[in-house]
Amino acid sequence: MDPAHTASPELRLERVENILQRHEALFASTAAEVRQATVTQQQAAANQEQTLAALASQIQQLTAVLSQNMVQNLPATAPAAVLQPTPPGPVSEPQIGAPERYAGNPEICNPFITNCSILFALQPHTFASEEAKVAFTINHLTGRARLWGTAEWNVKLLLAAPSETSLLSSGRARQSKWNTEAQCDAYLQGLEEYVKDELVSYDLPATLDELIELTRRVDRRIQARREERRRGRFRHPLPTQFRAVPERNASVIKDTTYVCTVDKTDTSSPGVQQKPGLTSSKACTGGSHSLAVFIDSGANVSIINEELAQQLEIERVPLPQPVPANALDGHLLGTVTHQTVPVQMLLSGNHHETIMFHILDSLRIPLILEYPWLRRHNPHIDWATGAILGWSSACHQVCLKQASAPQSRPCTTLAPDLMGVPPEYHDFREVFSKAKATSLPPHRPYDCAIDLLPGTSPPRGRLYSLSAPERKAMEDYSNDSLAAGIIRPSSSPAGAGFFFVDKKDKSLRPCIDYRGLNDITMKNRYPLPLISSAFEVLEGATIFTKLDLRNAYHLRIREGDEWKTAFNTPTGHYEYLVMPFGLTNAPAVFQALVNDVLRDMLNKHVFVYLDDILIFSKTKEDHIHHVQGVLQRLLENLLFVKAEKCEFHAPSVSFLGYIVGQGSIQMDPAKVSAVTAWPVPDSRKQLQRFLGFANFYRCFIRVYSTVAAPLTALTSSKVPFSWSSAATYAFQTLKNRFTSAPILRMPDPKRQFVVEVDASDVGVGAVLSQLATDDQKLHPCTFFS
Numbered sequence: 001m002d003p004a005h006t007a008s009p010e011l012r013l014e015r016v017e018n019i020l021q022r023h024e025a026l027f028a029s030t031a032a033e034v035r036q037a038t039v040t041q042q043q044a045a046a047n048q049e050q051t052l053a054a055l056a057s058q059i060q061q062l063t064a065v066l067s068q069n070m071v072q073n074l075p076a077t078a079p080a081a082v083l084q085p086t087p088p089g090p091v092s093e094p095q096i097g098a099p100e101r102y103a104g105n106p107e108i109c110n111p112f113i114t115n116c117s118i119l120f121a122l123q124p125h126t127f128a129s130e131e132a133k134v135a136f137t138i139n140h141l142t143g144r145a146r147l148w149g150t151a152e153w154n155v156k157l158l159l160a161a162p163s164e165t166s167l168l169s170s171g172r173a174r175q176s177k178w179n180t181e182a183q184c185d186a187y188l189q190g191l192e193e194y195v196k197d198e199l200v201s202y203d204l205p206a207t208l209d210e211l212i213e214l215t216r217r218v219d220r221r222i223q224a225r226r227e228e229r230r231r232g233r234f235r236h237p238l239p240t241q242f243r244a245v246p247e248r249n250a251s252v253i254k255d256t257t258y259v260c261t262v263d264k265t266d267t268s269s270p271g272v273q274q275k276p277g278l279t280s281s282k283a284c285t286g287g288s289h290s291l292a293v294f295i296d297s298g299a300n301v302s303i304i305n306e307e308l309a310q311q312l313e314i315e316r317v318p319l320p321q322p323v324p325a326n327a328l329d330g331h332l333l334g335t336v337t338h339q340t341v342p343v344q345m346l347l348s349g350n351h352h353e354t355i356m357f358h359i360l361d362s363l364r365i366p367l368i369l370e371y372p373w374l375r376r377h378n379p380h381i382d383w384a385t386g387a388i389l390g391w392s393s394a395c396h397q398v399c400l401k402q403a404s405a406p407q408s409r410p411c412t413t414l415a416p417d418l419m420g421v422p423p424e425y426h427d428f429r430e431v432f433s434k435a436k437a438t439s440l441p442p443h444r445p446y447d448c449a450i451d452l453l454p455g456t457s458p459p460r461g462r463l464y465s466l467s468a469p470e471r472k473a474m475e476d477y478s479n480d481s482l483a484a485g486i487i488r489p490s491s492s493p494a495g496a497g498f499f500f501v502d503k504k505d506k507s508l509r510p511c512i513d514y515r516g517l518n519d520i521t522m523k524n525r526y527p528l529p530l531i532s533s534a535f536e537v538l539e540g541a542t543i544f545t546k547l548d549l550r551n552a553y554h555l556r557i558r559e560g561d562e563w564k565t566a567f568n569t570p571t572g573h574y575e576y577l578v579m580p581f582g583l584t585n586a587p588a589v590f591q592a593l594v595n596d597v598l599r600d601m602l603n604k605h606v607f608v609y610l611d612d613i614l615i616f617s618k619t620k621e622d623h624i625h626h627v628q629g630v631l632q633r634l635l636e637n638l639l640f641v642k643a644e645k646c647e648f649h650a651p652s653v654s655f656l657g658y659i660v661g662q663g664s665i666q667m668d669p670a671k672v673s674a675v676t677a678w679p680v681p682d683s684r685k686q687l688q689r690f691l692g693f694a695n696f697y698r699c700f701i702r703v704y705s706t707v708a709a710p711l712t713a714l715t716s717s718k719v720p721f722s723w724s725s726a727a728t729y730a731f732q733t734l735k736n737r738f739t740s741a742p743i744l745r746m747p748d749p750k751r752q753f754v755v756e757v758d759a760s761d762v763g764v765g766a767v768l769s770q771l772a773t774d775d776q777k778l779h780p781c782t783f784f785s
Contacts, residue, residue: 093123103143116140183208187215195219210375217298291366293347299370304340304357308366315341316359325360336360351377353399422648424624428631437550437640440485440577446593447558448579448586450565451522458494459516463568470500473508474569481574490575492566511582512567518584526588529609531656535665537603541616542662543623544653547630548645549611553586555579555593597637598630606630614655623649657696667700667738675738680731684721687714694734701737708734 099115102108116137120127127133187208188196198218205211291308301323309316316338323336342354357367377399418426430436452458466474481487497513556578557565565576565583579586587610594608605626607614615630617623627648634641647653652661659666675694681687691711698704705712710726711734713719 093125096122099140101140101142102145103141104145112140180207184211187211191215194222198222213371213375293367293369294365295369295374297371297374299368300372301358302355302370302373303336303360303368305366306359306361309340309357309359314343317341319358323358334361351399353377418643420646420648421643425627425631425648428628428635431631431635431639431641432643433640434550436638437554438484438486441554441556441638443556443559446589446596447556448561448583448589449524449558450517450561450583450585452564453520453522456520458492458496458520458564458566460493460495461497461513461516461568463570464497464499466499466570470508471570473500474498474510475571477510478569478572478574486578487574487576488562490563490566490573492563492573492575494564494566495568495573496566498567498569512580514565514580514582514584517564518582521584524585524588526592528587528591529607531609531658535658535660537607538616538660539663540618542651543617543620544647544650544655544660545615545623545627546647546650546653546655547613547615547634548642549594549613549634550640550642553579553581553590553611555589593637594639597633597639601626601630601633609656612656614653614660620649671696672738676735678735680723680728682723684715684717687711687721690731691715694738701734704734704737707737 096119099112099119102112116133119136120133127136184204184207188199188211191199195215195218198221199215202214202218205214304314317340318338319336324332325334325336326332336358338359340357340359342356344352345355346352355373418429418432421432478487494517496517499511499513500508501511503509557576562575562577565580567574567576579589591608591610594610594613595602598606598608598613602608605615605617605622607616613630615623615626617626631641652659652664654668657668657671659668671693675690678690678693681690691708694708701707707730710724710730714721714723714727
């Protein structure tokens, strides 16, 4: 028996009290420990807040110090390693691990700052300077935080002296992501006081590149004056336009000459005789004067020699106030009191512009073009040959677009031929202009992008040999395209093959083999409209106009992608600025453009398939209004129409292989003739071509699939190609069906349809018909099989 059961109640109660006392003591101890832990945690949080506040204050102080001190000769990017620590002193420093790199996550920003602060505090000799701390911190940034830190570091380069500012400064400033005004302010802040004083008399440029160039030129002039005072007067000072510029001027162009043609601008009234020896800008042959022009990046204005101005009999006008002409050393060479009237200058064969020159009597070189001219036109120069390879995008819009044609060809600009265009649309004559259609279009959101698959590059194609007529056609095409700014010389590693194919009129069509480029181009999946969908919206239309766009795919290549379109010819390597035929994404890009241009008109009174536009209306009055709206919209978007291929106000028109008219659709007779004249195929490929052509019109042929079944079986590669009597019968039957095919009626969704279906083990066929209101008979709308 258990003694506990035999104990007295008093003893058992004493035991219970002892157990309760031990529990109370344990609870009291636990509560004390919890209170102590809470106090410790609160003290740690307060200490951390104090540490963060102190660190934030240090960062603010460091930023203030760095913004006041001018930092020179800093590297282009944040240093890739910690700055060399100060040689260790007698006190050893604890070695602790570097903090993990910070990528910009706000949640771990404070721990990163704390870890850096602890490291700086425990290793004061290693991080003895503020620059060392900044460098270490930036070096341990990554991702977005690294971009910010690099920008802060790079922008200090803008504080360098003008003579020490490299050509990369503007690029680094752009990498900082600061706006232009902030970049210019930072640059001006770091300039020497003597440069700032000189800049007071100038109108400061709006861009950083121009500001850097202006300060460098001012600094060079000041340095030259100091040199003059040190060495005394030069015995034979040269004009600033001919002086050798110090080596620190990395952008100077020395002894660069090009042949140009100078004509006087036609400012006279009609019928007034031009001065002898000078040619009006409207003439193509005559007294144009060719000479060498000197391009000098140190000159401020364009200058012409007094003797040349007299020889050309160029009229002159006085300047509002005389302008002193100074040498590089500051010596006064003379005073310019007159400038020329506007003259036409043709440079490098196809660069046409109007320009005015200051006239200087002591000039030893006939013609000088100044630095603002270089900045404005930005010519791309091959320094090995001295040839100008290209011009700025602004030149392609203006100067090259207005380039003179070769003298062997007439340059008379003909008005658009409006024969066949109704008088209601003569106010839109510009939309029919061939000259405007061949000019370089502007960049816009619909530029053709050529995005390559990852890890690929355009292949270099073969160089095709050309016959004598083809070489002549190639030279004409290259010269005309260069003059129009459509192509330009290229140094691209890509190069597709260039060849010709014959047109129907026996002329030559240039072709470029872009198959290799298309294979590695990411496809634009913008859809082309279904041709059958056009018939659904024509119900009720009684009058039609068809427009054919001129130079349909005349859109710009996306800037930066031009090199991918490069092609080889026997006489040169070129690349396109506009979208050429043959690019895989060309149809999708152009369809997207015309759809957006005519978006509010589509399927109401307009249907567009690439460069073919069909306008349809129920009344002539509405139709004229609709056509005028389309022409206006095309002109506003620099899309032009080929008048000679248009049809206006017709009861029926040929459109995409069909003849569409009032309530009816039929096959194009020209296409039917091609089918009926098709010879008997003697190979599987020829049979596939025939069936492909015939399939286009299968909606006109009753039980087409059943009739064509023997021919379709021969297209399979699993059976030998053996022409049989069944194939002959099917071939001739299809031809007969084409010649006797009915005219389909346009379906009217408001009226009742009749569907006839016939099915067998071989296939199924159906006819969709409607009861006509004119003769109360069923007429087919379409066939299905």
